Amino acid sequence: MAEHAVSAKKASEKKGDNYRHKLALSRIGCYIVLAIICFLCLFFFYMLLINSSRNTFQIQQGFSFLPGASFGINLINLLNDANIPVVSGVLNSLIVSSLTACLAVYFSALTAYAIFAYDFKLRNFAFTLILLIMVMPTQISAVGFVNQMEKMGLKDSLIPLFLPAVASPVVAFFMKQYMDSNLPIEIVEAARIDGCSEFRTFNTIVLPMMKPAVAVQAIFAFVGAWNNFFIPALLLDSANKKTLPILIMQLRSADFLKFDMGKVYMLITIAIIPVVIIYFFLSKYIVGGVTTGSVKG
């Protein structure tokens, strides 16, 4: 294989300057297109940040690449707005998202482990079911879900926003895939011989070995819950229970023209930027997490 590669390289070198010239040109073309695409991806978020630091008048003048001086004022104005409970909104969003991430990751790993490590009659059935419901949208059962939560006295509560995360088929599927390529069954067997109970084996041996998958899936679950809009909008009524997307909806349906635009951008910033910050710190793991197949023990 290596010989082929070397000979291929030699052959390509023989093609000479013309080839290299062409390659350099197409490389420049690629970079230009990539630069445009990156600009499109980043421009709106940069404008968001800039506008959250400007006042209404400045914002209406048009775009600027330099920040204004009203960041603090916009933030204070937003925090003092009695109609938009931002602080409780952020806290509610944080509670729901963190609990969703923990529940989804732990119980999905447990579910995946059940299918991975044990031979039982319904095992194939369980895995097939997970694959089948994996991409089924939750909106479809919203009618029954909202009704049922009302009957259970859980309407206008945060519980139905995070408790269903115990059954997250997508997370369970990825955990199962990760176990197949990264978790040697011999370790489980060794633990058994040493007299470790099945539940303890999972908690103290399997779960720590799943760390990379757990981290990536926890981030996805957190972000998914943080951004969730449809179900919370149907369930939450009281002001102190509302999560951030509901506050955004509320802002949108308010009489927009009377609004202090600085405040609007500030709320959007608060909703978006935490995720962006988490992402830029952990992007290595998020993008790389997909290809962690080589850590096999």
Added chain:
Amino acid sequence: MKTPAKASSGTARKKQKHINYSKWGYVFLLPFFITFIIFQLIPLISTIYYSFFKYFRSGLKIIGPIFVGFDNYKSLFHSPDLFNYMGNTMLLWIVGFIPQILISLLLAAWFTNTRLRLRGLRFFKTVIYMPNLIMASAFAMLFFALFSDNGPVNGSLIAMGLIHQPVRFLSTVSGTRGLIIFMNFLMWFGNTTILLMAAILGIDPCLYEAAEIDGASSNQMFWRITIPLIKPIMAYVLITSLIGGLQMFDVPQILTNGTGSPDNTSTTMIMYLNNHMYSKNYGMAGAISTILFIICAILCLLVYKTMTDTDGTKNRTKKRRRTAHG
């Protein structure tokens, strides 16, 4: 290396079969299935159940549930709304999906091209994937603020002297639809690119080396090797994107304040469902949900098929899964 180790683990497990661990499989599956039944299965069944009932609130009075058979479906199919909104949803999806798959393919091909050897790949991947994690409702609110009649986009265009009157983006059909499509494109093309990249990187490099020795050009290699071998992943991307498209809600809902303006031309299926939910007409909402459920069930089956298919690149993961269980 991999296969013998796995196989021996399989036989080792078979030897121990006299110790019965299988009950632990059920115990560990219990939380998942209890939660699934309470929060997903029963609601789904009752949603379908409600679709056969007249069940709505008029004023403060709750009417029903009265069994009406297929009346909800009949009224759904007799009014043009269902077809209009389904049409809107499909239009918004497909016009966004075509450029998305083309650009994603192009980028994935560039990023994996060993001759081009582009630098800064991690940076590019990080940037293009970012919009996918953004809160769709906040993103739509941002676009609404930027593109509103006296927003900064119009401000800039007037200041540059390109226009004299503000462009009323959100009052025109093409403006609103265009913005929704553009937002969906921005949010999803990075995800598709990374999926396709993983698929291309999964192709055996020997194939490219052999083709190179035979004198194949980059273009030939792309069309004759890459494209045929990533077809299963492309099918997966297509179907999951279609399911995502059917769920389109956050962006048009916030952008148009739930009205689907102008004149309901950007009302999607889930917005239609949401409107019935909001007016507490559970019978009609149930009927819409059931129709969507049938469509999604078919699509879910297709996804299942692409993931367990016996030909193509997925083949290898499937085989690995099989040997892992002996």
